[in-house]
Amino acid sequence: MAREPEILFTTEEIAASVTRIAGAISRDYADRTPLLIGVLKGAFVFLADLVRHLSIPVEIDFVKLSSYGNEMESSGEVRTIAGLEQSVEGRDVIVVEDIVDSGVTLNHFLEDLRSRGPASVKLCVLVDKTARREIEVEIDYAGMQIDDEFIVGYGIDCGEQYRYLPDIRFVQNEPEVEQEESTP
Ligand code: IMP
Ligand code: MG
Numbered sequence: 206m207a208r209e210p211e212i213l214f215t216t217e218e219i220a221a222s223v224t225r226i227a228g229a230i231s232r233d234y235a236d237r238t239p240l241l242i243g244v245l246k247g248a249f250v251f252l253a254d255l256v257r258h259l260s261i262p263v264e265i266d267f268v269k270l271s272s273y274g275n276e277m278e279s280s281g282e283v284r285t286i287a288g289l290e291q292s293v294e295g296r297d298v299i300v301v302e303d304i305v306d307s308g309v310t311l312n313h314f315l316e317d318l319r320s321r322g323p324a325s326v327k328l329c330v331l332v333d334k335t336a337r338r339e340i341e342v343e344i345d346y347a348g349m350q351i352d353d354e355f356i357v358g359y360g361i362d363c364g365e366q367y368r369y370l371p372d373i374r375f376v377q378n379e380p381e382v383e384q385e386e387s388t389p
Pocket of ligand 1: 305306363
């Protein structure tokens with residue numbers, strides 16, 4: 206059984222990262238209206254906080270990607286289970302994701318996105334687990350770096366638990382989980 210998760214990043218630390226990223230995006234896109242694409246479900250809190258700190262207009266869309274595997278590791282197979290409502294053709298797109306771990310999920314989605322003719326694509330990620338990368342993914346806006354730790358809170362789950370927590374915590378022991386389909 207997993208022990209109660211312990212705090213890794215406080216609400217203040219997260220807010221500082223969000224404010225810093227929002228400032229950078231506002232400067233870089235000063236004369237444009239980018240389309241922010243949030244990757245559900247994990248990025249929903251991050252995206253909501255991020256847009257409220259921007260000083261530029263943006264449009265927002267979501268995708269929902271699914272990877273097969275247990276709840277703590279992605280299997281490498283990714284499929285889109287809810288797609289974009291807006292066209293990305295000619296748009297300046299910023300993909301907003303909670304975590305890049307192996308890089309498999311985002312690599313798959315970014316390839317698909319780039320084939321749809323956007324003017325530009327940038328990637329904004331709250332938590333970067335560089336040490337676990339299997340596929341190279343270029344991150345343009347990054348919040349925090351962590352080692353090989355499993356985290357929850359601030360929209361991020363473990364088996365659908367803990368998304369509601371306002372801070373980010375790490376799960377100390379891997380809970381026993383069954384092989385099933387999970388949403389990244
Ligand atoms: P990747 O395809 O291995 O990069 O995994 C990406 C997705 O796995 C992330 O978007 C998360 O939804 C999920 N994930 C990776 N690490 C964690 C974690 O520490 N806690 C919760 N979900 C995670
Ligand atoms: Mg995710």
